[in-house]
Amino acid sequence: MGLFNALLGNAGEMSIADATEELSTILGPNENIELAYKLVRDMIILTDYRLILIDKQGITGKKVEYRSIAYKSITMYAVETKGHFDLDAELKLWISGQHEPTTLEFNGKTNVYAMQGLLAAKVAGK
Template identity: 30%
Template sequence: MVDFQQGFIKLSPIPPQQVMSLVGPMLVADEQIIAAFKSIRDSVVFTNKRILAINVQGITGKKIDYTSLPYSKVQAFSIETAGVLDRDCELELYYSAVGKVKFEIRGSFDIVGFNRILSQYVL
């Protein structure tokens, strides 16, 4: 499982099609990707039902850990918008079994609009 206490390092938004080959076979009926992000090797996919954290392991990258975090288990969440000097926005979700799950998103990403979408699934 991914060590969520460290947080994902600087995720960048990517088109959902880029991760479809990795997560497509795992999606259940009526599950759709709403956003996808990538770091150097790892990815995070937000669907309408859960968050999938994809952790590429090893030198060759053939070993991959998939961690599924259902929205139904989120107890609280927060967002932090980008500032003048700190250009990254942040999303933190709190799970009873896992603790805090933190995502740092670089670039111009509409975290407030994304918060509204996420609220539909968490609340």
């Protein structure tokens, strides 16, 4: 099922230790990863300060775009849980300065409630 989800473009949970090791060069001095998701090579990281979208490009994946989004820039979000016939969950983020939402898809094993709870605390400024 992991390969099937990867082919569909659905991210799954990743260990915080693995994410911290891989991203040690781009994290701030006291920045900690709270949730991490991986989709083949790309990653979605929620830290205590920001949301990081990582897009590894090209055949080798050596070219990488790190999109850093401050939680205060997220004006609205929507979380759609998986259903009986829909095997993935979805997160839509409306970011100030963008007209269309950024949409991220997660596999059915992902705990979207944990992600939603963390986003609620961060976006509300808690």
